[in-house]
Amino acid sequence: MKLVAIDMDGTLLHTEKEISDHTVSAIQRLQKEGHAFIIATGRTLQDAKKIVSTAGIPADGYICANGAMIADRNGHILTEKHLGLHVATDIASWLHERQFYFHLATSEGIYTTDGTYQFFLDDLHAYAREKNDGGKMAAIIRDQADRQLNNMGVKMLPSPEDIPGYDFTAYKFLVLSLFPQKLQTIRTAWEPNPSIALTSSGRDNIELMPFDAEKGSGLTLMAKQLGVTPANTVAIGDNYNDLSMFKTAGLSIAMGNAEAEVKQYADTETADNDDNGVAKAIETHIFGIRQ
Template sequence: MIKIIASDMDGTLLNEKMMISQKNIDAINHATANGIDFLIASGRQLDEAKPFLMNKIHPGYITLNGAEVYSKDEKLVSSNPVSKTSALKVAEYMDEHDLYYELITDKGVFSNSLEKRTVSIAQLLNVLNPTTTYEKALADTKAVLKHAKTIYVDDYDEILNDSETKVMKLLVFDNRQDEIFEPLKASLGVIDDIVITSSSPNNLEINSIDAQKGSALMEYAKQKGVNPEEVMAIGDNMNDYSMIKAAGIGVAMKNAVPEITALADEHTDTNVNDGVAKIIEKVIQNNKTVGNRE
């Protein structure tokens, strides 16, 4: 019987319009009504994730790939920032290679270019949803960013060297993808206290080695007295790998990257076709069948 369901956002819970469909909302609320604990497990920070829910669902949150975990009443449960030394090393590499990156901190999201942030997110949306034109993705991005609480600065030096600010994640975007990311991973992969993942082909996400969706999800389940086999995780990309591997049932979206598809125990429809809702309704029915047998 499944007692906890954790779902990724981009490419999973969010559709091609960067929205949670009504079918997904209804399924999540149906699951909650049937005693299933639902979690958002995202690379986004809490303030970025919440607006997408439109106050229609009230989950717990694994944010920033596991760097922060929040209870349903939005109390911080755990925090795993990138060490200052490693954050500076990563930033130095990015600056040397003239790459656009953002700092996600406990004080908010910092960017040094509104133009580059807009283009990067539009490219991300376009990559995740190939049926969406870049022009439409750009228009949607501009609409979303009007409500984003991003802090724009000229450079990141003051933030990186501020002992009172914790860097929770560094996020780099580049549409050249492997041409840029393969040497980046080779150079930064020697830093032993970070982990490098991605939520899209055109980005890389750098976290503390202790900040992963899988370990965060298992710790949450442990605190709730729930066994790993009673946990389901749903995702589509490599920053979901650890939780899909750790959960009793790992679910890949139909639009998932091949590594996630191969790893998963079960598969569901695409993010455009309410894949999350479909697997949740299946779980609810299976739970009822198991409950009747007991």
Template sequence: MSEATIHPIRFLLSDMDGTLLLPDHSLSQRTIDAVRALRDAGVFFSLATGRPPKAMLQQIEALGVDVPTAGFNGGTLVNPDGSILVAHHLPAEAALVALALFSPHPDVEVWVFADGDWLLRDASGPMVPREQHGLGYAPVVVESFEPFLERIDKIVAASNNTQLLIELEAQLQPKVQGLAQVSRSQPVYLDVTAMQANKGDALKTLAAHLGVALEQTAAIGDGGNDSAMFHVAGLSIAMGQAEEAVKRQANVVTGSNVEDGAAQAIERFILASA
């Protein structure tokens, strides 16, 4: 809080799922009002999410976001008009390693995001309905991921077996070190993206684009993929339901997403000193 007081926040970068959004993927009126109040106070607001850019459109419109946003954990930065500001693809070498590690596990669903589509080999997996509801569009079934290896935005291992995802994360990290980012965006999702595709680099790029010093930025989130922006932002805020390892990396902790924790944080830590 001392840093926030010395350097009033001029830009807030927020995670979406588990942060701004309720468990049913909706936005509460309090959250919408808090973001509007930020913009009225002259504070820039944007989104950084593991989602594909086209799965952010509804929230961008509802929140009135008018600056570039970050999809694929920062792998793709998109201007308000839909044009690409920055795009980083996963190296084919890292993609092959991840796919080889994930594929043998029957309770892990393997998803690939490329060419603007959500690709999978089997649409009958139990995690598919949840993801389709969250994204707002259906997957494309393919026989093989091989034709897409040179232009993959993200690979996801999805499973209700959280412990298995923790183990796979630990196994994959050293295998793709220097090539890819590996992080759990939610307990049931393990994301693999390009090295430059992280929310910390996204925050740096967006802040520079907006002309805001890093000490005047804030970041809020709940997942392991949010830690990268916590380490960069002048003020880092963890959601109340976040894992303890995530909370320890933040300056402050707010309420959970079901308690409108993001709105609480905006009101308490940003607007109060704006």
């Protein structure tokens, strides 16, 4: 038995944020042959479960919020790591004051604060002014963002200072900006904080999490839970938040669209997410099909 842990954005999902029929068929065969399919994502459990269940490939386990929350196939939480609500308030207030778009993944869904969407639009308009044909690019980015936010069902907080009044567990922040130098200010401010870990799932974002949350430790726990030896684990991903999983897995596979530095940490590479890279990786390394 093999355990295959698969990232979502940029990996399992193609550019339009869906799972191709080819990939669905490969994962269904994977499970029918007795192997385990695990989701390893920065997304929330609710979001991840909805996507794979709708596609007809419910997972055998879920590593969510970059390892801050781990659940079995039924969605029962096995373990979770969280940001204290006062720490979450400090981070949210800092981000809001500096006009970053962000959302907070919690046990009760995804939250943001009033006004942050306007920060995103302001960022987008400034980016478009710097680029040739920027208006067209901005329209495409906004359309993709709107669809994703609507699918996630983001909830509104009146202000960051209201966070301690909510009865939820805070897992992680996702912060978006099209300007790398703006994102760098977050690293400068928060990397020295020993209670916070920073990672990224793309060039346009930074994620702030509990210091001990990572996909790699989640993969170790899921393997133990399912009785799979470390040597029989496979990890497929595309970005920096997948590196701990690459270090843990018996076989690590980078997507063709992965960052160049991320590929250096992988054992091998597959096609990109718009060319059925996950399906091809499974066919090659699990089924032994030569591409």
